[in-house]
Amino acid sequence: MRTPMKRTRALLIAVLTAVTGIAASVMPVAAATQANEECRPDGLYRPAGLNVPYCQVYDTAGREKLGGERTRRAIGYFTSWRTGRNGAPAYLAHNIPWDKVTHINYAFGHVGTDNRVSVGPDGPDNPSTGMEWPGVPGAEMDPTLPYKGHFNQLTKFKKQHPHVKTLISVGGWAESGGILNPDGTRNPTGGFYKLAQSQAAIDTFADSMVQFLRTYGFDGADIDYEYATSAPYAGHPEDYWISNPNRGQLMRGYVNLMKTLRDKLDAASAADGKYYQLTAAVSASGWILRGAETYQVTQYLDFVNMMTYDLHGSWNQYAGPNAALYDDGKDAELDFWDVYTTPQYEGIGHLNTDWAYHYFRGAMPAGRINIGVPFYTRGWQGVTGGTNGLWGTAPLPDQTQCPPGTGGNVGSQVPCGNGAVGIDNLWHDETAAGDEVPSGVNPMWHAKNLEKGITPDYLDDYGLDPNDPKNQLTGTYTRHYDQTLTAPWLWNERKKVFLSTEDEQSLAAKMRYVADKGLGGVMIWELAGDYAFDQTTGQYFMGQTLINTITDGLRGAAPYGNTKGSGPAPAQVLDVGVELTGFALGDANYPINPKMRFTNRSTRTIPGGARIEFDYGTSAPGSMADQSGMGLRVTSKGHSGPNVGGLKGDFQRASFTVPSWSSIPAGGSLEMQVRYYLPIATPSNFRVTFGGTTYGLTADHPRRTP
DSSP, X not given: OHHHHHHHHHHHHHHHHHHHSSOOOOOOHHHHHHHHHTTSOTTOXXXXXXXXXXXXXXXXXXXXXXXXXXXXXXXXXXXXXXXSTTXXXXXXXXXXXXXXXXXEEEEEEEEOTTSSEEOOOOSTTOTTTTOOOTTOTTOOOOTXXXXXXXXXXXXXXXXXXXXXXXXXXEEHHHHSSSEEOTTSOEEOOOHHHHHTTXXXXXXXXXXXXXXXXHHHTOSEEEEEOTTOOSSTTOSOGGGHHHHTTTTTTHHHHHHHHHHHHXXXXXXXXXXXXXXXXXXXXXXXXXXXXXXXXXXXXXXXXXXXXXXXXXXXXXXXXBOOOSSOSSBOSOOHHHHHTTTTTOGGGTTOOOSSHHHXXXXXXXXSOXXXXXXXEESBOEEESSOBSTBTTBTOBOBOSOGGGOOTTSGGGGTOSSOOBOBOOGGGOTTOOBOTTSOBOOSOOOXXXXXXXXXXXXXXXXXXXXXXXXXXXXXSOOSOEEEEEETTTTEEEEEETTTTEEEEOOOHHHHHHHHHHHHHXXXXXXXXXXXXXXXXXETTTTEEEEOSHHHHHHHHHHTTOOOOOOOSSSSOOOSEEEXXXXXXXXXXXXXXXXXXXXXXXXXXXXXXXXXXXXEEEEEEETTSOSOOEESSSSOOEEEEESOOSOOBTOOSOSEEEXXXXXXXXXXXXXXXXXXXEEEBXXXXXXXXXXXXXXXXXXXXXXXGXXXXXX
16 A cells, blocks of 8 residues: 555656646645645635645635634735826835735736736836835835835735735736736737637746746736637727637637646645635626636636626716616616516626626635725716716717727627716826727726815826816716615716716625625725825825725624535535536527536446436526426526516526436436526536435535545
């Protein structure tokens, strides 16, 4: 018995050395793996034969250790570009409310032309690794570190707040398919779209990520790939050259990328004795998710950060909430697409936080899901109709001037929107020609000044000439709030300007939702948008009002939900994989009718007459059926009908019987075509019953698998 153990241990060390470049010092594999297995989160993919130190980050219930008495996450995005060097006020590492966050996501790294993770060329002007802020109290460099910039500061403050984890975020809107150059121009290199076409390139990227985390002391990687979907014209318009022609393969490449990252990070974790997290910013849009198949990457992620914002914006004419918690049955955009009147949809609106949560809940424990909250606004000008602007319309008057990626530029039936500008668009992007992109984007501290009728003193700092009429305070910005949507907004009747906001009332309601549903916590884009009133200047500016609301709202919350399903898990598990394939592309993916394949990797035959059951999220109606004559039907519905005010349950339960003429032998498979009408993440909580015994499936990656 000793020789095989020695060989296994030697092989493991060799594998770790080959993958990570470091010889691993490991305890006996079987004992170590068993000890750490009790801490692995339910549903998280486990690589074979590695002693991954889950217990360093998770407790024996598979819940993340968050420091002190915290039970829920507060993840803040910290951006590289608010350095103070460009004339605009700085937001540096010492401005982070370190005692009120659990994770910091640094935005952004990108995929270099050599397929390695990068934050740009080194040098004194590199904000990540080279920049300094002499004379700024709190921004002094840690002289013991070989790098400067934000990375030096993050490492310095993390030593003082060891419970806070830092992750490097790669991608984002601008750098998923390109590189932002130091001069602000963008190079559309292909980024993730190109990288994920080659396993060799993926390996290079994943190996470089391991080295990057080790070099700069990060605790993990956050992948913000926007977007791996077959929906046409999704993502940055400058990337359509590569995203559109390859949209049928984007999800497959994304899955390969995330699995490789998980394997490489877990190998490095075992070698280093330090657990590295892998997370992702994920879309909350039903349109994008329709083209994301069943989001097969959830099994590789410690948790997902849902981008439950940008649900409405000036890319079209419909003035609606940026980040509604619930549907109200009146969404003008959904109404245009007949979502409320198409019988198969059952009136389910899919542009809200609650719908997105239930989409991912179908595949993951609640505690591995975080909702995104925006500390910024979106808005339109020239809005007509609606109620105080809500659900009104604001088409750009000259539709031949629609911004790239909107309106007729992408063959859309929906007019592009008339985005707010000037004083209503402080955090605006610029075109390649340096022109303002109209979108009504403002930090919440600026929105508070508008609401209170305060003319601020910082307009010049953001490139807004105070003498220009469009940059002057005009009219009254009246705050409104919809209890059903759980969404506030500002309406300027004189200017016909609608700005969707986030504030203490809406955040407090969302924190009750997070606490009551057992979610993992919240993700914030971005920390620099928070506000407080400055008595000295008589205006609102950067502060901690919203993060305080989050902290207070989650204080004392029960431990988050740590299991995929409800009730006791089966005592025995069969090695059976489940895969859904053959999706139509984009808008053609209706009804959604992929093939569901069960692959029996066990040594037992699953006989004809065996019953197979599974759950899927209530993001789709409880009407799933099969088109293969196997009698698939929904046996238990968690929700039926419209979702005004929220979906009532988490799961629809489906079941079918293996035909008597079609057992699933060891090494064999069974395939059937299924049909459903709104997107779902990968089904879960599989059970197979035959011979008087009910088995779980390894497809669910259950904890403590016998």
